[in-house]
Amino acid sequence: MKLSLTKVVNGCRLGKIKNLGKTGDRTMDIPGCLLYTKTGSAPHLTHHMLHKIHGVPAMAQLTLSSLAEHHEVLAEYKEGVGKFIGMPESLLYCSLHDPVSPCPAGYVTNKSVSVWGVGGRVEMTASKFMAIQQALQPDWFQCLSDGEATCDETTSIKRARKSVDRSLLFLDNCLKLQEESEVLQRSMIIGVIEGGDVMEERLRSARETAKRPVGGFLLDGFQGTPATLETRLHLLSSVTAELPEHKPRLICGVSQPDEVLECIERGVDLFESFFPYQATERGCALTFSFDYQPNPEETLLQQNGTQEEVKYVDQTKKSKTTSCNQEMTSFEINLKEKKYQEDFDPLVRGCPCYCCKNHTRAYIHHLLVTNELLAGVLLMMHNFEHYFGFFQAIREALKSDRLAQLKELIHRQAS
Amino acid sequence: MAAVASPTSLESAPRIMRLVAECSRSRARAGELRLPHGPVATPVFMPVGTQATMKGITAEQLDALGCRICLGNTYHLGLRPGPELIQKARGLHGFMNWPHNLLTDSGGFQMVSLVSLSEVTEEGVRFRSPYDGDETLLSPERSVEIQNALGSDIIMQLDDVVSSTMTGPRVEEAMYRSIRWLDRCIAAHQRPDKQNLFAIIQGGLDADLRATCLKEMTKRDVPGFAIGGLSGGESKGQFWRMVALSTSRLPKDKPRYLMGVGHSRAFLHTLLHSDNTAALHHLTVHNIAYQLRLMSAVRTSIVEKRFPDFVRDFMGTMYGDPTLCPSWATEALASVGITLG
Numbered sequence: 001m002k003l004s005l006t007k008v009v010n011g012c013r014l015g016k017i018k019n020l021g022k023t024g025d026r027t028m029d030i031p032g033c034l035l036y037t038k039t040g041s042a043p044h045l046t047h048h049m050l051h052k053i054h055g056v057p058a059m060a061q062l063t064l065s066s067l068a069e070h071h072e073v074l075a076e077y078k079e080g081v082g083k084f085i086g087m088p089e090s091l092l093y094c095s096l097h098d099p100v101s102p103c104p105a106g107y108v109t110n111k112s113v114s115v116w117g118v119g120g121r122v123e124m125t126a127s128k129f130m131a132i133q134q135a136l137q138p139d140w141f142q143c144l145s146d147g148e149a150t151c152d153e154t155t156s157i158k159r160a161r162k163s164v165d166r167s168l169l170f171l172d173n174c175l176k177l178q179e180e181s182e183v184l185q186r187s188m189i190i191g192v193i194e195g196g197d198v199m200e201e202r203l204r205s206a207r208e209t210a211k212r213p214v215g216g217f218l219l220d221g222f223q224g225t226p227a228t229l230e231t232r233l234h235l236l237s238s239v240t241a242e243l244p245e246h247k248p249r250l251i252c253g254v255s256q257p258d259e260v261l262e263c264i265e266r267g268v269d270l271f272e273s274f275f276p277y278q279a280t281e282r283g284c285a286l287t288f289s290f291d292y293q294p295n296p297e298e299t300l301l302q303q304n305g306t307q308e309e310v311k312y313v314d315q316t317k318k319s320k321t322t323s324c325n326q327e328m329t330s331f332e333i334n335l336k337e338k339k340y341q342e343d344f345d346p347l348v349r350g351c352p353c354y355c356c357k358n359h360t361r362a363y364i365h366h367l368l369v370t371n372e373l374l375a376g377v378l379l380m381m382h383n384f385e386h387y388f389g390f391f392q393a394i395r396e397a398l399k400s401d402r403l404a405q406l407k408e409l410i411h412r413q414a415s
Numbered sequence: 416m417a418a419v420a421s422p423t424s425l426e427s428a429p430r431i432m433r434l435v436a437e438c439s440r441s442r443a444r445a446g447e448l449r450l451p452h453g454p455v456a457t458p459v460f461m462p463v464g465t466q467a468t469m470k471g472i473t474a475e476q477l478d479a480l481g482c483r484i485c486l487g488n489t490y491h492l493g494l495r496p497g498p499e500l501i502q503k504a505r506g507l508h509g510f511m512n513w514p515h516n517l518l519t520d521s522g523g524f525q526m527v528s529l530v531s532l533s534e535v536t537e538e539g540v541r542f543r544s545p546y547d548g549d550e551t552l553l554s555p556e557r558s559v560e561i562q563n564a565l566g567s568d569i570i571m572q573l574d575d576v577v578s579s580t581m582t583g584p585r586v587e588e589a590m591y592r593s594i595r596w597l598d599r600c601i602a603a604h605q606r607p608d609k610q611n612l613f614a615i616i617q618g619g620l621d622a623d624l625r626a627t628c629l630k631e632m633t634k635r636d637v638p639g640f641a642i643g644g645l646s647g648g649e650s651k652g653q654f655w656r657m658v659a660l661s662t663s664r665l666p667k668d669k670p671r672y673l674m675g676v677g678h679s680r681a682f683l684h685t686l687l688h689s690d691n692t693a694a695l696h697h698l699t700v701h702n703i704a705y706q707l708r709l710m711s712a713v714r715t716s717i718v719e720k721r722f723p724d725f726v727r728d729f730m731g732t733m734y735g736d737p738t739l740c741p742s743w744a745t746e747a748l749a750s751v752g753i754t755l756g
Contacts, residue, residue, distance in 0.1 A: 038691040046696050048476060340498060358474065358512050361505060366467065366496045373471035373692055 001188065001215060002244050003030075007398070011237070011265050014398040017248055020058070021091050021139060022123045022186055030248065030269040031260075031392050034093055035060040035384075036277050040067065040085035042384070043277050044376040047086055053381055055388035059091035061272055062138065063098040065115040068122040071132045080137035093190075094133070094141040099223070099253050099274045105151035110166060113144050132179055140188045142218050142252075144170040149196030150221040152211060160196035163221075164205040167194045171212055184321075188215030190250065193239055196221060202235055206242035216248040219268065223253020233262055240267030243291035256388060257331055258414040261407050264394065276383030279332045283368045285347040285379055286386040288331035288413045289344045290393040292405040330415035335379070340365040354378075356373035420444035425753040428638045431611055432457075432670045438722040441751035442662055445717035447718055448484075448670055450568040451609055452508065455483045457670065458713050466491045467511040471696040472511050472703070480704050484568070488573070489561055490525035494546060497562035506566030518569040518626060518672075521558045524576050535575060535593065555599035559612070563605045569672075571641060571756040572600040574615040579647040579654075586619040593617045594631050601635060613672060615643035616661055620653045629664040639670040646675035655747035723753045 013030060013150060020026040035042060035057050042050045042060075051054065055331040062081060067074070074081055082088050097103055107114040107121070114123045124132065129144045149155055149163035171191055178184045180181055195201035209217065219239060222232045240249060248269045253273035254260065263271070279286055311365035333347075346356035347364065355364070355378040367375035397406040421661055436445040448455040462469050462477065465488045477485065487507055491706040492498075496510075504510035507517055523540055533542035539554030553572040573596050575589040597614050604612050614632045618625030632640065642661045645654055658673065665671055716725035726748060727737075734740045737756025745755055 041691050041693045044471070044692050044696070046476075046693055046700065047480075048700075049473065049696075052475075179547070341496065341504065344504060354473070354475070360504070362496075362500070363467070363510060366510075370466045370491070370495055372466055372468045373695065374473065375466040376692055377471050377473060377696065 003248055005245065009398060009401065009403065010209040011267055012398055012403060013264075013267060013269060014395060024261070026058055026091055028270075029395055030089070030128045031264045031271075031391065031394055032269070033057055033255075033271045033273040033388070035090070035097075036273040037062055037085075038066060038098075038277075040081060040087075042380070043223055043280070044380040049354075049377060049381060053385050053388070054333040054352060055179075055271070055385065055392060057388065059093055059270075060087060062092055062136070063100045063115075064094055064096050064132065065101075065103065065117055067094075067117075067136065068103065068115050068124065069117040069119045071135055077133075077135075081135075082137070092136075092138040092140070093250075094136055094138040094146070095218075095252060095272075095364075096142050096145065097252075099255070099272050100278060105148050108146045108148050110169075113146065113170070126170055127177060130174055130177040130181065130184070133187065134183050137183060138187055140190050140215060142190050143167070143174050143192055143214070145192035145218075145220060146170070146194060147220045148191070149194060149198075149201075150224070155196035155198065157198050157201070160198040160201040161192040161193075163196060164201050164208070167192050167205065168208055171209065171214070175212060175214075188206040190214060190216045190218050192218045192220050196257065197232065197235065199235060199238060202239050203242060204385065206239045210243055214247070216250060217243055219249060222263075223286060224249060226256070226259070229254065229259055229262070233257075233266060235269070236263065238267045243267070255386075256329065257410050259391075261394070261403075268373070273384065273387055278326050279329075280376060280379040280383050282326070282328055282334070283336045283375065284328055284334050286331055286383045287333050287348050288390075289408060289409060290390045292393065292397060292402055292409045296328055305389040307344070330413055335361060335364045335375075337365075337367050347382050351382065351386065353382045355382040420711055423724075424613035428607070428611075428636045429666055431638050432668060434668070436718040436720070438717050439720070440723050441748075441753050443717050443722045444667075445714045446670070450484070450516045450611070452568055453483060453632065454515065455516060456711070458710050459484060460710045461486045462703050462706075463488075463680040464494070464511070467507060469703075470633055470699055471692060472699055474511060476700060477513075477703070478515065480700070481707050482515065482703070484518060485567065486511070486601050487517055487519045487567060488525060489558065489565065492519075492565060493561045494544060498561045501566075502564045506564070508566060516569070517565075517567040519562050519565050519572045520674075521573040522553055522561065523558065523573045534585045537595075555596040556603040559600050559603040566606075567610060568612045569613055569614050569639065570604075572597045574616055574617055574643055576615075576617065576644055577619065579620055579645055579649040581619060586621060587624055590617045590619070590624050594628065597635060597637075599631060601637070611638040613637060613639040613641050615641040615674070616665075617644045618657075619644055620649055620657060622656070622660055625657060625660055626664065627698075629661060630656075633664065633666060637669075639672065641672040641674050643674050645673075649743065651743035652746065655750075659747065659750055666723050686720060703733065711739065726753055727755055 001020055002018045003015060005013055006151055007014050015030050017028040020028060037060055040062055074084060077084055082092050103116045112125045114121050114122050126144055133141050146163040146166040174189060191209040191212055193205045193209055195205040198226060222229060222236060243249060249267060250270040251263055251268045252272060254263055255272055260271055273364045276286060340361045343361040345361055347361060364375060364378060393406060397403045431445045431449050434444055435447060446457045448457055462485045464480055464485045467487060501510050531542055537551050543550050543553050558573040575592040577585055577589045600612060614635060614637045616628050616632060618628040642658060647658055661677055664673060716722045730740050740755055
């Protein structure tokens with residue numbers, strides 16, 4: 001694996017990660033995102049429909065929380081989770097938890113970490129964890145870590161220190177076990193930076209983790225409400241400053257467009273793509289513009305559109321769904337609203353996705369109102385494609401030194 | 416015209432059915448329906464897309480599976496989103512962006528089976544909407560009006576349908592009423608050139624009533640006939656006898672639609688407990704593919720004059736031994752000259 005930076009502008013890293021995968025010929029662009037999956041499949045989408053989306057990232061994210069309980073089946077299968085889930089061509093990153101469903105706190109010990117699957121809790125010591133990774137054979141995997149320093153409202157220094165100590169211990173144990181496993185020679189361990197909100201501990205975590213032979217770094221504990229990320233951005237800059245340039249930096253729990261940009265400016269390379277999934281679950285379509293250099297006519301049309309939508313969002317609508325109690329953002333429209341009943345426009349004018357090329361807002365509205373499964377399929381296709389398009393726009397903006405314009409555009413649309 | 420017109424029959428309904436092959440032993444036929452949205456090879460299984468969607472399957476997937484006709488439910492669509500909106504969206508084809516054929520039912524069956532407060536009179540079916548509590552009357556005229564707005568290639572008459580397990584004078588009443596309602600539907604139909612109205616043979620499990628219904632309805636020159644009032648809990652033995660009686664008396668040059676068989680409710684959604692609906696969609700695609708492939712294989716066997724052998728092979732695979740085949744199936748096949756084992 002080789003990370004080459006094309007340029008660094010105001011802390012933003014533009015580049016490519018090369019020589020990835022079992023055959024060593026795959027490439028990933030940074031800044032970029034990973035394809036979000038649930039139990040090894042893009043939500044709502046069969047492979048056929050997934051392949052109709054343009055710009056699907058080269059690497060997909062799997063979660064241990066959804067796969068750990070199937071460990072025995074996977075071990076018997078022998079050929080790795082990529083083939084099992086029908087994605088043998090995809091690069092795979094295995095995270096501990098699912099960013100959408102946070103797990104209950106209080107289950108990390110000095111010797112084990114627990115994840116929650118549909119069948120209940122799965123407790124993992126370092127050796128069990130590595131045995132599971134042996135069965136999965138991902139390209140990258142998040143090391144076993146203690147991410148609970150930021151779970152409580154108040155983060156104590158003691159708890160922050162413990163999260164760093166434990167995570168380093170887990171890391172050293174896992175690295176040792178990796179040495180002894182032939183199968184896992186081709187998988188890369190991602191070291192996890194912990195430390196809660198305590199600067200001293202964060203720096204210690206970064207420096208110590210960087211000393212180990214990890215393939216990259218996961219910045220854990222920066223997720224939360226939009227307000228909490230704001231206060232942690234300072235910490236984030238300090239942390240990434242301690243990390244080596246030539247290894248990728250992932251962040252978990254951050255997926256909204258404005259937050260993504262903030263993190264890129266502070267040296268983060270890779271993000272999870274669960275935000276489009278959350279929007280889908282609340283019956284919403286991503287409509288925010290990332291066209292930072294539109295033609296004058298389009299600007300007028302878009303402005304008229306955006307004005308209407310911005311006005312509407314002043315009353316933030318809370319949509320209760322089973323998988324996310326997240327509120328709707330100003331980056332999306334809610335297709336359940338009555339005003340879309342007779343709207344025969346596509347979700348986003350000019351969007352090349354399958355949904356926008358074939359269907360109307362009125363149809364999606366009908367599917368949502370009648371609780372039809374197709375709503376999820378079509379919305380997911382649009383939301384993923386829109387989101388991947390956003391990342392492409394980020395890379396292009398960085399290349400042409402126009403990131404400030406893109407940032408300003410996104411900021412204008414953030415409520 | 417709804418199909419290529421035969422030069423001698425300008426006044427009568429167009430012949431939309433072209434027979435390609437007939438089994439010399441049984442009554443099996445392979446054919447081609449010529450409908451406004453393209454040809455459809457028969458025998459054919461129609462996936463049910465109740466609310467303008469085939470569950471989690473996209474129109475493109477359905478097309479890729481070879482589906483050329485699917486079904487929409489007038490009852491559901493008439494309530495949500497309603498015929499006016501669908502008309503604005505360029506008909507049901509435009510609304511769901513389906514380029515091939517659509518068949519809509521009359522709305523009557525769902526009305527009676529889904530709505531607890533429905534009442535049948537000579538006027539039509541009176542019911543209370545489950546969504547806004549309003550009282551509505553679904554008459555033959557209104558049913559055809561809604562289906563005209565939906566723009567489906569085949570529309571069904573409103574029939575007075577009773578459960579196949581019902582006995583007594585109600586069955587006879589429903590049969591005669593269905594004939595009267597057929598005539599009202601024919602009179603109300605605004606688009607015979609673009610939409611093909613099918614009659615529905617009733618009569619329950621009573622051979623005499625069914626024969627009467629057949630005699631009367633076949634006097635009306637509609638483009639096609641459906642066999643209704645079955646698949647409601649009757650025994651398979653009674654079921655096949657009514658089907659056989661119906662097909663023996665229906666005109667050969669018109670299509671026959673057996674209603675209520677091979678329904679999408681067979682999909683066992685609730686047994687899958689993954690947290691990702693994609694699991695269901697894989698299953699649906701597989702099931703539809705299976706049904707469509709089966710019909711296609713049946714058709715090929717008829718064209719290649721080996722339908723009886725096909726049936727024997729199929730039953731052999733399904734049941735292992737001919738003696739394990741259920742007796743109703745053995746009898747039904749025997750009645751058209753096909754023996755097993």
